[in-house]
Amino acid sequence: MNSQKKKILVLTGGGDCPGLNAVIRAVTRAAITDGNYEVWGSIEAFNGVLSDPLNIVKLTKRNTAGIHVTGGTIIKTTNRGNPLEFPSQTEDGTWTTIDLSEKLINTIHEEGFSAVINIGGDGSQKIGLALQRKGLNIIGVPKTIDNDLSATDLTFGFNTAVQIATESFDKLVTTAASHSRVMLMEVMGRDAGWIALHTAIAGGAEICLIPEIPYDLNTILEKIKYRYDHGKSFVNIVVAEGAKPKTGGAVGEQSADAGDEHFKYGGIANYLRKQLEEAGCPAQIRTTVLGHIQRGGTPTAFDRVLATSMGVKAFEMVKEEQFGQMVALKNNRLETVSLEDATSEYNYVDHNNYLIQTAKAMGMSFGE
Ligand code: F6P
Secondary structure (H helix, E strand, O other), rough: HHHHEEEEEEEEEEOOOOOHHHHHHHHHHHHHOOOOOOEEEEOOHHHHHHEEEEOEEEEEEHHHHHHHHHOOOOOOOOOOOOHHHHHEOOOOOOOEEEEEEHHHHHHHHOEEEEEEEEEEEEHHHHHHHHHHHOOOOOEEEEEEOOOOOOOOOOOOOOHHHHHHHHHHHHHHHHHHHOOOEEEEEEOOOOOOOHHHHHHHHHHHEEEOOOOOOOOOOHHHHHHHHHHOOOOOOOEEEEOOOOOOOOOOOOEEEOOOOOOOOOOEEOOOHHHHHHHHHHHHOOEEEEEEOOHHHHHOOOOOOOHHHHHHHHHHHHHHHHHOOOOOEEEEEEEEEEEEHHHHHHHHEEEOOOOOOOOHHHHOOOOOOOOO
């Protein structure tokens, strides 16, 4: 009977990512198939539980039907919903933070939830760990287009972002060739160069700039000049948003939004264009900043499969009471990893990574 069913709360936190809906659908369907659970979604990460009245919705076969095909998240998300440091405006208009974790955990227990499935990136998993230490039965599902979580070989959303970036890159190649131009395409990824590296190899870029390998302007200029001097009339460059020169930092600014402590990258392509023009680049330069296009739209089949299997795994973990753990893909197997280990280090591009060797063997420059 319905009243005897155990209740699971699902939420999506941090930036959205293609595949979130596939996880939501998978958890819901696995629970319905099992027959002993019902699944609820908290709207806008934990904010749904913290709001008065509660903003949570029961997830059913009907309201999750077909959503694996769509981008975004039907239960919404936010990167300003850390219950341990919740943004709060004081009387004088300034912002401060308050700890609402006790209220949150009490409400979740009062509402009869026996487990929480927290779908999110590094920041969300860190919040999950803190809440687990305070007594919440929580399970993590990793997501991010940046692929910067070290505990899992891959996160869903990454493959879609690379596919979108590669399709955009392919389009830029033909216009670069027609106009004999240098094209700079800026992609996301925060401090990790994975999206840029994969896109550059898939697209066949001449130059790829990533945060892990600071660049030298002269090296880039020499590579461009060499191409123009040797019968090639265009250059295509993929630049990660977090890329930086050997001397100097990344381009961007601290988020102005209360409750979002992230440094927002953006602008390196235009910064570099100016630098190259001033240094005497022999061709016209154009820039394209892909931005949030990389995070929107239909997830690739690969991401749908990964997200669906991670959702089913998360439900199995609820049944087995593997709380304080996160789903991880390791050597083509779905495993579990403690939230401590999952959040202890980032997955950056190693200089010895086989893809760096591959790119160099293909003649690609990292501007070193
Ligand atoms: O972490 C995912 C990501 O898309 C990064 O690649 C990017 O730097 C950041 O989020 C953008 O954040 P926002 O959506 O808050 O602008």
